[in-house]
Amino acid sequence: MEEEKQSNILVDKAKEAAKKKGKKVARKAVKKAAKVAAKAVANAAIAVVKSIVSFLLTILSPYLLIIFAIVFAVIIIYIATTLFFSEGDDETLGDERAIELRNYIIEQSEATVDPSKPEQAEYAVPPELAYAILQIYESMGVSERESKKAAKTVITKLAPKFEYDKYTEKTESYSVTCDRDGCHTSSTRTDKNEVTYLAKVEAWNGTTTTDPGEGTWSDWSSSSSSHSVTYTEDGEEKTDTVTTTTYTRDFTFELASNYVEDYSALVAILTSKPFEFEHDDILMVEALFNLAGGYMNYSGSYGGGSDYSDLYAGYDISVIPGSNVPAQYVPIYIAAQKKYGAPWYYIAAVHWIETTFSTNVNVSWAGAVGHTQFMPCTWQGWANPTCKGTNGRGNISKADLVNPSLIKKYGGYGVDANGDGKADPMDIEDAIFTTAKLLVSGGIKSDPQKAIFNYNHDSGYVSKVMNKANEIKNAATVTETGEIVVKGRVDEKNMIHADWNEFYRLMTSVKGAPYKLGGITPSGMDCTGFMIWGFGKLGFQFGERVSYNQWDWLKKKGYQVPASQRKPGDIVYFDLMSYNGSKVDHAGLYIGNGKVLHTYKVGIGVVIEDLDKGWSNKGVVGYARPVIFE
Incomplete structure (x- = not known):
């Protein structure tokens, strides 16, 4: 009952604001989309729009769908802001708790960066993003307390991570002084200036890396000055001109930045508790955020999560990996992809996250084994009686663990990829093929985030794998070498x-x-x-x-x-x-x-x-x- 009263506060204040501000609020709303939308209005409107969007998803292309979503979002924003908010000023917001929530979000957003480092400011989690997320979240009927907690959760988890590095600039100089006795060259002086720069930023919408390069020397430049000196020679006073020419060159760096758009961290958070958003919900967040003046391209980057763009089961490809993947494993990734359809770069990313490309295949603290760290019960099958009530260790002997007949009996994922009669997690081919099989069973073809979460129930793990997969994919050169032939x-x-x-x-x-x-x-x-x-x-x-x-x-x-x-x-x-x-x-x-x-x-x-x-x-x-x- 208390929550119902709280949810009606914004409705009452919206009506008051509408009567009080009238045309002034409307003019402001048209001039600039408000930073926040009224909760009560948005709740009902979004619920209707989401049902319409769900229907449109079945009949429209993604581009037409986004247009429809944006049009409906415009209506939501316009109605909500006309009734309640304009530019988020305290007088218009009126209600203390609404003002408190707005200010709390701004405060949390500003706390994601260091105010003493102005270069970080552009990477702060935008308050408008939090507002957009809360609109969808609040349409699920949550309380004001839950909404505030959710705002802190999303902003804290999306806080940018900064890595700094240093380079050293140099200035070399020497001088040549010429007088009546000839010219004299000084020794070279080197002045150094250590510069700290922002080398890497992992933000809510992607990763930016900055490279200063190897540095270059400028050409020598010179400047001269002269002055007169008086001296006596043979009893006669004379004047001599002393000229000093200073030569200088600088060793400098030119910073080059590279931005890789990536919403996997955001998606991992929004698809986990407390939000548990679906694809349609994230599309609405995108539309609302963009209408509020932000930029988000989730729909273009993920198309709903499906990232299956360069190889499908049945196709042969040639992959030249970047320096971030050991070449000897690539043929195994490709073979597993061809067998099961899991994109090779996701398989490689899991391999890297789990054992850093097999450089550490020790049994984990939880009991996971092998090149891609499978729990024994997942490998052999949870129907094994010893797995009941355990975290997945079971009580399975090494001989039983690698027995294909027992794996089939207990419904496990373990694969004998090389036909040696054993399905062994310590065999690289068996491990990689089993990883591909499990990823496909989790839906990697249509929803990579959910499939990876199925592999390891940790949203942070999902983000790491998604980021690494994109890194591996972008660094590789891929060409198709063949396909299924039908005549x-x-x-x-x-x-x-x-x-x-x-x-x-x-x-x-x-x-x-x-x-x-x-x-x-x-x-x-x-x-x-x-x-x-x-x-x-x-x-x-x-x-x-x-x-x-x-x-x-x-x-x-x-x-x-x-x-x-x-x-x-x-x-x-x-x-x-x-x-x-x-x-x-x-x-x-x-x-x-x-x-x-x-x-x-x-x-x-x-x-x-x-x-x-x-x-x-x-x-x-x-x-x-x-x-x-x-």
């Missing part, structure tokens, strides 16, 4: 025939490939782009690109088949906007047993789903068979 033959009626099993293998090899509007390759594709890519491998060329035009074109070509005669390999077209067949807006591949393989949503990408029992069944418009599969 089609043309009959006398000019119809293409192909082997269904080969085509199915091709199409399912890219499960998890990210959704991208307009894309037609596994690095990113939309629903019809997926069809164009796959059927193009067989030599079939569509006459149209967009789904409704494509459907009409196929019908005119005579490729339409009745639903009662559908077969695996047919393309199924949908009307998911109105569900009445008035306009086709989606396409997928029917793969048999009432299943469809398609892509339609950021964060999921290419996926297999129920067609006959699922959400899409009532939207089916028809089927087309441009290729005959055998």
